Amino acid sequence: GQNIDQPTEMTATEGAIVQINCTYQTSGFNGLFWYQQHAGEAPTFLSYNVLDGLEEKGRFSSFLSRSKGYSYLLLKELQMKDSASYLCAVVDSNYQLIWGAGTKLIIKP
Amino acid sequence: GAVVSQHPSWVICKSGTSVKIECRSLDFQATTMFWYRQFPKQSLMLMATSNEGSKATYEQGVEKDKFLINHASLTLSTLTVTSAHPEDSSFYICSARDPGQDYEQYFGPGTRLTVT
Numbered sequence: 001g002q003n004i005d006q007p008t009e010m011t012a013t014e015g016a017i018v019q020i021n022c023t024y025q026t027s028g029f030n031g032l033f034w035y036q037q038h039a040g041e042a043p044t045f046l047s048y049n050v051l052d053g054l055e056e057k058g059r060f061s062s063f064l065s066r067s068k069g070y071s072y073l074l075l076k077e078l079q080m081k082d083s084a085s086y087l088c089a090v091v092d093s094n095y096q097l098i099w100g101a102g103t104k105l106i107i108k109p
Numbered sequence: 110g111a112v113v114s115q116h117p118s119w120v121i122c123k124s125g126t127s128v129k130i131e132c133r134s135l136d137f138q139a140t141t142m143f144w145y146r147q148f149p150k151q152s153l154m155l156m157a158t159s160n161e162g163s164k165a166t167y168e169q170g171v172e173k174d175k176f177l178i179n180h181a182s183l184t185l186s187t188l189t190v191t192s193a194h195p196e197d198s199s200f201y202i203c204s205a206r207d208p209g210q211d212y213e214q215y216f217g218p219g220t221r222l223t224v225t
Contacts, residue, residue, distance in 0.1 A: 033213065042202050042216040043153070087152065097143075097214060101152040 002026045004100035006088050011106045012078055020073045020086050020103045028093020034062050034073045035087040037102065043087055046073065075105075083107045111137050111207050115217030122193055122224055129189045130220045132203030138183035139205035143214060144176075147200045159186045193224040 004024045012018040024032070031050040035043035049055055049064035049071060061074040073086055088100040112135040122128050132142055142159040157165045157178050165178035177189040186205075190197055200221055204214035 040200070040219075040221075042219045044216070045213060048213060096158070097155075099153050099155070 002090075002092060002098050004088055004090060004098055006086075006100045006103045008101070009104045009106065011108060012075075014078055014080060014107055014109050016078050017074065017076050018078060018105065020075075020088075020105065022071045022073070022088035022100055024069050024071075024088070024090045024098070024100075026090050026092045026098055029066060030091035030093070030095060032062075032064055032071050032091070033087075033089040033097070034060075034071075035089065037085045037087060039084075046086075078107050080107050080109070111135075111205070111215040113139075113203065113205050113215045113217040115203055115220055117220060118218060119221040120223070122222070124194055124224055125192055127189055127191045128193055128222060129187055130201055130203070130222075132186045132188070132205070132217050134184045134205040134207075134215070137205075137207045137209075139186075140183060140208060141206045142180060142186040143204045143206070144178060144186075144188050145202045145204065147202060147219075149200075153202065156188075190222065193222070195224045198222055198224045 006022045034046040036046050037043040047062035054063045059076045064071045085102040085104050087102045089097045114133045116131045140161050144156045145153045147153050155168050156171045157167045159165045159178050159180040161180045161183050167173045180186040200219050202219040203217045
C-alpha cells in the first residue's frame with residue numbers, strides 16, 4: 001500500500017526554527033508537495049521537490065531525499081501566523097497526489 | 110498564480126435535499142479536477158477525480174450515485190450531493206491541475222456544507 005507519515009502535532013516558540021518531517025512509501029515517485037492549511041481554509045502551495053536537495057524560499061525551505069523516502073519542511077523565524085496544518089503530498093506513478101494526514105503546528109509566544 | 114473559485118462558500122440545507130457545488134478554474138484550462146472532503150481536524154480525503162468530457166473516477170467507498178460529478182468544460186466541474194443527510198456535513202474542496210505546472214493542484218476556497 002501507499003503510505004505517508006508525518007507527526008500529528010508539533011509545538012514551537014515564536015522566532016524559533018521548526019522542522020516537520022515526512023516519510024513516504026509510494027508506488028513510484030513524481031515529486032513531493034508541501035501545503036499549508038489554516039483552519040477552515042483550503043490548502044495553499046508552499047513547495048515542490050522532485051530532485052534531491054534543499055529548496056529555499058524565504059523563511060521556508062524544503063528538503064528531499066528520494067533514496068530514503070524522506071522530506072522535511074523547515075520553517076525559520078516562526079511567526080504566530082505560521083500556526084496551521086502542514087500537509088505533505090507525494091505524486092505517485094499514476095500522477096495522483098497521495099496525501100499525508102498533516103501536521104498541526106502550534107506556535108507559542 | 111492560477112486561481113480556482115468555488116461556489117457557494119457555505120450552504121445550509123435540509124436533510125433530503127440536493128446541493129450543487131461549482132468549481133471553476135479562472136485563468137487556465139483544467140483537464141483534471143479533484144474533489145476532496147475534509148472533516149474537522151482530519152486530513153483531506155480524495156472523493157473523485159474529474160476529467161473533462163468523461164466520467165469521474167471515484168475513490169473506494171465514495172457513492173457515485175450520491176455524489177454526482179460533472180466536468181462539462183475545461184473550466185468547470187460540479188459536485189452535486191444528492192439526498193443530503195447530516196453525516197454529509199463537511200468541508201468540500203475542489204482543486205484543479207494546470208497541465209503546464211508540473212502536478213501542482215490549485216485549490217478552491219472550499220464549501221462548508223451543513224445539513225440540518
